[in-house]
Amino acid sequence: MKQLLRHEAPALAITLVSAILVALGTGNWLFGLAPFPFLVWWLYLRLLRLERWIEDGMKASEAPHDEGLIGEILRQLQRRERGSAKRKKRIDRLLRRINSQIAALPDATLILGPKLEIEWSNAPAQQLLGIRYPADRGQALGNLLRNEKLIRYIKHPQGRKPFECPSPLDPQLQLRFRAVPFGKGQRLLIVRNISEQKQMEQALKQFVAHASHELKTPLTTIRGYLEMIEDEPQLSPTGRQAVQVAGEQAGRMEALIRDLLQLSRLDSRSLDPDQGEVLDPVALTRELLGSLPDPELRQRVHIEADPDLQLRGLQLEIESIVQNLLDNALKYSDGEVGIRWHEEAEGEILLEVSDQGPGIDADELEAIRRHYYRGKDTTARQIQGSGLGLAIVEQAARLHGAKLEIESDPDRGSCFRVRFPAWRNLRKKEKPQKILRL
């Protein structure tokens, strides 16, 4: 500070002395103000030089020479500029490193702008999607890929599963697209070649279907012989018990094979919206209920439904949806089980199967949809099953364009809902809905 004042002091002193001399010489103190505009003008010129230098990019070689207050401002600015140049260099280096790492990823990676225009892409994007960078920079992804469903997914990926479809370059290549929103409306798009994984899944499915089919006939023969032996009057009590246990186990294997075959049939089927028979879901449910072997089980079930409902679908598949949900509700709970068929305001048909059982832990609600997954509590309670029931329900529902929703409260029980789209509903619109307890 002292240093600064020392540099500015001569000019201030000269102005002050001139002001006093002028005032004394003229005998008027007001004339003493005359030298001050020169001081202001001199300061203004120095500031102007500083401003020009800032405007021209603050080059160190062109810095104006000034030892006073302005010089100090200039030096402070230079120090900051040097700091931010260093920071900029560091960030540039970091960005270059990140860029080269992303570019080296085996997955195609794209950065898309708010209108899904290409901002950046790596080399695999050219191999998998035919997108060339930088030639295609600024192009809308929709114009290059021409897949409306995919573009809709990239726009709204939140809460949705990754999108899978063949590559636009080679239909033999199966791709999985995963979009992640970031920045201001931007998207990070990662595309993986999953052809090998898909082929392996397909091979595994074929093997399971083939093995199940091959096991079916010998198992039926074994069951037949076991039933014959069980009828033998000379059989000892121990022998009878052994045959019974063997018969039960063979029955379990038959049920498992039945489920596996049904799943593989469902996997390979597709159903157009106008395909399927006209079904009476309520009559179908009552028939299933009537076929329950144990009358006590039947008494636990209550149906509430609109008897006029009509659904376009596949009978065996709709039956297996109701059957699997009903079997589970009876198996996992002791109390009343409710089956409800009704129409929603938008014309969707809703099937609800609810129970008052122990419910399902929140952290298992997603896992129980997986093939072969059995709840921890279920295995601890030694309740038998294959872990395929809900997978069958989900596949059969998907075939009809329907969705399976699961709600569970450990205090109140579980509710499984299958929501069929309005285009599966064939009920006459003019007939008002009436829900009856059947």
Ligand code: ADP
């Ligand atoms: P499985 O019944 O053969 O085990 P599922 O696929 O039908 O196979 O069901 C998977 C798991 O979901 C079951 O093991 C069980 O833990 C749970 N689950 C299904 N339905 C119910 C229900 N109504 N109440 C409680 N848990 C259920």
